[in-house]
Amino acid sequence: MPTTTSSSRRKASRREPTSDIDESPPTNTRRSVDEDVEDDEVQSRRPNRKNVKKKGKNRAVVPPDDNADEVEDDDEEDEDEDPIDVENFPDQPLLRAHVERLHAFSTDWQSVANTIKTSEGAMEGIALALSEATDGDAVDKELLQVETTLKSLIDVEMEMQLHKELLKDLAQVVATEDVVDIMERYDKGVKGLKRKYEEMTTRQKYAKNAVYKEFKESLYSVDHPGEAMPPITDFIAQEPGDEEDDDDELEIGGVTQDFKCPLTLRTLEDPITSATCGHSFSQDALRQLFSNQQSAKKCPAAGCNRSFRFQDCKPDRALAQRMRIFAKRQKEKSQVSSEEIIS
Numbered sequence: 001m002p003t004t005t006s007s008s009r010r011k012a013s014r015r016e017p018t019s020d021i022d023e024s025p026p027t028n029t030r031r032s033v034d035e036d037v038e039d040d041e042v043q044s045r046r047p048n049r050k051n052v053k054k055k056g057k058n059r060a061v062v063p064p065d066d067n068a069d070e071v072e073d074d075d076e077e078d079e080d081e082d083p084i085d086v087e088n089f090p091d092q093p094l095l096r097a098h099v100e101r102l103h104a105f106s107t108d109w110q111s112v113a114n115t116i117k118t119s120e121g122a123m124e125g126i127a128l129a130l131s132e133a134t135d136g137d138a139v140d141k142e143l144l145q146v147e148t149t150l151k152s153l154i155d156v157e158m159e160m161q162l163h164k165e166l167l168k169d170l171a172q173v174v175a176t177e178d179v180v181d182i183m184e185r186y187d188k189g190v191k192g193l194k195r196k197y198e199e200m201t202t203r204q205k206y207a208k209n210a211v212y213k214e215f216k217e218s219l220y221s222v223d224h225p226g227e228a229m230p231p232i233t234d235f236i237a238q239e240p241g242d243e244e245d246d247d248d249e250l251e252i253g254g255v256t257q258d259f260k261c262p263l264t265l266r267t268l269e270d271p272i273t274s275a276t277c278g279h280s281f282s283q284d285a286l287r288q289l290f291s292n293q294q295s296a297k298k299c300p301a302a303g304c305n306r307s308f309r310f311q312d313c314k315p316d317r318a319l320a321q322r323m324r325i326f327a328k329r330q331k332e333k334s335q336v337s338s339e340e341i342i343s
Helices: 006-023 027-045 068-080 098-133 138-176 182-198 202-206 210-223 244-250 283-290 317-342
Strands: 271-274 280-282 313-315
Touching: 098 138, 098 210, 098 317, 138 182, 138 202, 138 210, 210 317, 271 283, 271 317, 280 283
Parallel strands: none
Antiparallel strands: 271 280, 271 313
């Protein structure tokens, strides 16, 4: 039986640690390696927060656009194009559809002119009210101011009318041809018509104006009832440019305004005026003449051949006011005469 030597025992003892390491490696070392690998994988999947710029709360990160380079190229091409020269951009011709708009603008100017004409008509009532309320020489000064205001209103109305007429003319031009300089034509036309009107004399501006003529007739009839007003040119001084032919054309007397009723031959009471012929009557007397008849009758005023119905007559407040002013002035004259006789 062989005997084990000490040297063989030493070799055996040296191999034991090696076999233990190969068969059962340390568990803690392997777990540590696995955890390091997992951490590396997690870090690789997380975005680099240092490179992400926050622009607001809960703002989503926009992924890069593959077409960004193309858009930038297009922007660069647009910047290379020449800018539009607005000042030298040519005007475009008006369309045929714009004709109706021009007519609409013309109608708007006419509406403004009508409003001003209504104010003109109110001047007569204001003048009569001043004549009734003001005594002495002060009334003449007040009436002159009212007349000046009336002339100013007539001037404004005529300016509105020329705007209207010019737009109507331009509408006809646009309907037949291409017009690219509409604003230039309009401005030039307005300035030309205004200059032409401003160069007219006072007679040429107002002597033929119906509102101005009625204004003068109304005031004249207060002091001269039953008399026809002289030609209106007698109240407007002649100026350079007023030709003799114009004077002959304007020499037309005013309408005679009598404060007596053609039916009763007495002073009018509650005057009513026919819209057909302009003659005035006392309302009760005219009502009795018609006796509730609807048919027309010949005007009872001497020399009038017109016929009208009772419904064609309207109360004439302006005439009633003139009658009151006339009665007041007649009373003042009689008082002055009485004082002169006593003195």
